[in-house]
Amino acid sequence: MASPAFSCLLLLVSIFALAESGSVGLNWGRVANDLPPPAKVVELLKSQGITLVKLYDTYDGALTALAGSGISVVVALPNEQLSSAASAQSFTDSWVQSNISKYYPSTKIVAIAVGNEVFVDPNNTTDFLVPAMNNVHASLVKYNLSDISVSSPIALSALQTSYPTSSGSFKSDLVEPVIKPMLEFLRKTGSYLMVNVYPFFAYTANSDQISLDYALLKQNPGVVDSGNGLKYNSLFDAQVDAVYAAMSALQYNDLKLVVTETGWPSKGDANEVGAGTQNAAAYNGNLVRRALTGTGTPLRPNNTVDVYLFALFNENQKTGPTSERNYGLFYPDEQKVYSIPLTLEQLASDPNNASKAQVPTAPVGQTWCVANGKAGAKKLQAALDYACGKGGADCQPIQQGSACYNPNTLEAHASYAFNSYYQKNARGAGTCNFGGAAFVVTQVPEYGECDFPTGY
Template sequence: MLCFYRPKQSMASPAFSCFLLLTSIFALAESGSVGLNWGRVANDLPSPAKVVELLKSQGITLVKLYDTYDGALTALADSGISVVVALPNEQLSSAAAGQSFTDSWVQSSISKYYPSTKIVAVAVGNEVFAAPNNISNFLVPAMNNVYASLVKYNLSDISVSSPIALSSLQTSYPTSSGSFKSDLVEPVIKPMLAFLRKTGSYLMVNVYPFFAYSANSDQISLDYALMKQNPGVVDSGNGLKYSSLFDAQVDAVYAAMSAIQYNDVKLVVTETGWPSKGDSNEAGAGVENAAAYNGNLVKRVLTGKGTPLRPNNTVDVYLFALFNENQKPGPTSERNYGLFYPDEKKVYSIPLTLEQIANGADNVSKAQVATAPAPAPAEQTGQTGQTWCVANGKTGAEKLQAALDYACGQGGADCRPIQQGSACYDPNTLEAHASYAFNSYYQKNARGTGTCYFGGAAYVVTQPPKYGECDFPTGY
C-alpha cells in the first residue's frame, strides 16, 4: 500500500498520515483482532505488573490466560485489556457435577475481579478431546453450569466456550471435506455447538500450521505455511484457492461445522504461533520463520480479510505466546513460542497494531537472525514427513502411568506387543512401554495435532525410536 502526504499542506508526519489512511480504509470493513496468550510455565518471568505494562506498551488490548491467576487478574484491573480466563481440565468433573461448584468458582474467580478487570470470556477446559484421560463427557455439562452461574450473578455478558485442537477433525484435507470425528459428533460436538448458538458465543479453535508443516515438510510448501507469496492450493472439492495453510485449516473447521448444520457459529482462533527455535529435526523452527508467520498473520487479520469459505467473516486470533516458557516439557520448540524473552526483550520484531504496520515494524533485526540457529536441511535431519510419539521421561512416573493406562484403555492403542511375553515387552521399563503405547495412539489417530501430548507426558520426534529389538509402528 502506498501512503502519500503533502508537507506544505499538513503538519502531520508521514507515518501518522499513513496510519490515518490505513485506519480509514480498514474502517470500511470490520477487521479482526489480535491478542496474546499469557502462559506461565516458567520460573523466570517478570511480575504481573510488569507484564501488563509490557502489553500496554505494545498496544495489546486482548489477552488470554490458562487459569484465573490472582496476580494476573489483579494487575489487569483498570488496564483496558480484555481478558479470557480458563477453568482448567482438572476441574471439569467438579464443574459438571453441580452448579454449587461453579457458583463458588464464579464468585471467587470472576466476580471478585469484575468489572475492574475486563473479563470477556471463560474457556472451559483446553483441548479436552486430546486430553490423556476421558473427560469429554464432562465438557458440555460444565459449560452449562458455568454459564448458569454467570447468569445467576448478573455476568451473562461473559461468553463461555472451550478451545478444541484440530485433532478433533476426522478429515481436514481437502478443506471442503472437513469433518469432526464421528465418535465425538453426537455426544459432544453437537451439544457444544448448540450451547454456543443458544448463548451467542463462539467456538474456540487452536490452529498450528507449524505442526502440519514440520511433520510433512516434503509435501507442504514453506511459503504456503508462512503466508508468503506462493502459487496457492486449489481445493478439489469446491474449487476455492488457498494461499495459506492457516486459512485452509480454519476453513476445514468451518466445513466440519457446516456438515452438521452449525455454519452460523462464529470461530475464534485462541492459539496459533510458530517457534523461534527448535531441535535439529523440527523442520521450519527458527526466528525468521516465526517472524514471517506471526507478522504476516497479524497483517492478514488486521485487514479485515475473511477466509475463502467465509469471506465475510473476519478472524480474531490469540498468538501463542507472550513469553518463552523454560519449564515446558517436550522438544525445544515448546519452550520457544514467545514473542518476548523473560527479560521483556523482543525475540523478533513484528507489527501488532495498525500503527505499528504503518511504522514498518515488521522486520527481524539482523542481529537477532545472526544469533539464531538455522534449521538443518531436511536431508541432514532424515526428515521424510513421518513422525513418531514418545514418552517424556521427565514428566514423572505417576503421570506417565496414568497416560499409559489411558492410551491402552479408553484411547484404544494396540498395547498387546508390550504385554509380558510379547515381542515388545523388553525393555520392561515404564518409559519404553509408554512410548510404544503413545505412538500406537498417535499413529492410529493419523498423527493429528494434539494426539501426542497426554498432558505433557509425550512429544513428537522425527527419527524412528527403537527400544530393544522392537520397531515402532509407522501408521495404521
C-alpha cells in the same frame, strides 16, 4: 500542517478501518520460573498496544494486575476441575464468585474457556465438558454476568478429515456425544467456537509436501480445493475453513470461530523442520497483518478471524521438544525475540513490516561455523573425527549424557564441533571449511537447548 508521513499514516489507518478489522491478542502462559511479575507484564502489554490477553487459569496475580488496564481477558477453568464443574452447579457458583465476580468489572473478563483441548486430555474428561459449560453459564446468569461468553478451545485433532478443506468433518465418535451439544450450547448462548490452529505442526510433519511459503502466509501459487474450487494461499486459512466446513456439515454454519492459539516456534530440535526465528517472525507478522486488515477466509470471505498468538513469553519449564519452550514473542527479560507489528497503528506506519519482520542481528563481525548437511555422512563423520581429535575442538559437551548431546544427529554434533574449532582458532580464514563439510553463518545457530560458543 500535518507532515506527509503523518497524513499517509492517517490514510492507511482509515483504509484498514473501512473493513471490520479482526483482533490480535496474546496468550499469557506461566510455565516458567523466570518471568517478570504480573504488574510488569501488564506494563509490557500496554506498551505494545495489546488489548486482548488469554490466561490458562484465574491466577490472582494476573487478574489483579489487569484491573483498570482496559485489556480484555479470557480466563480458564482447567481440565482437572471439569468433573467437579459438571457434577454440581454449587461448585460453579462458588467458582464464579471466587474467580470472576471478585475481579469483575475492574478486570475486563470477556470470556471463560472451560477446559482446553479436552478431547485429547489423557484423563478422559470429554464427557464432563458440556455439562460443565452449562453449569458455568448458569452460574454467570445467576450472578448477572451473562455478558461473559463461555466456550472451550478444541484442537484440529478433533477433525476426522481436514483435506481437502471442503471435506472437513469432526470425528464421528465425538459428534453426537459432545460436538453437537457443544455447538448447540454456543448457538443458544450467543457464544463462539474456540479453536487452536498450528500450521507449524502440519508443515513440520509434511515438509516434503507442503510449501514453506504456503505455511508462512507468504506469496505462493496457492492450492485449489478439489471439492469446491476455492483457492487457498495459506495453510492457516485452509485449516480454519476445514473447521468451518465441519461445522456446516452439522448445520451450524451460523457460528463464529475465534483462533484462541496459533504460533510458530523460534527454536526447535533438529527434526522440527521449519522451526526458527525468521520463520516465526514471518508467520506471526503475516498473520497479524492478515487479521488486522479484516481479511476473511475463502469459505467465509465476510468473516474476520480474531487470533490469539501463542505466546507472550518463552516458557522454560514446558516439557516436550525444544519448540515448546520457544513460542514466545518476548524473552523473560522483556526483550523481543523478534519484532513484528501488533496493532493497526504499528502496521499502518510500516505497511510492509509484517512480511519483513525484523530479527535482532548478531554483534557486528560475529560469525559461526555449521555443518553442510549436503556434504554427506561419510565426509561429515571424517571432519567431525578430525575436529574432535587433532583439531582440538571441545567436544565434551556433545558426548552422551552431556549438556549438548541433543539433538543426537551427525549434522548437529558436527556443527557443534566445527564451530568449537572455528572459535578456538579466532574465526581465521579457512578454519570453517573441512573440505566442503562446513560453512560460515552470520546468525547464531539454533541447537536444541544448548548455546553455541561465541568465542574463547
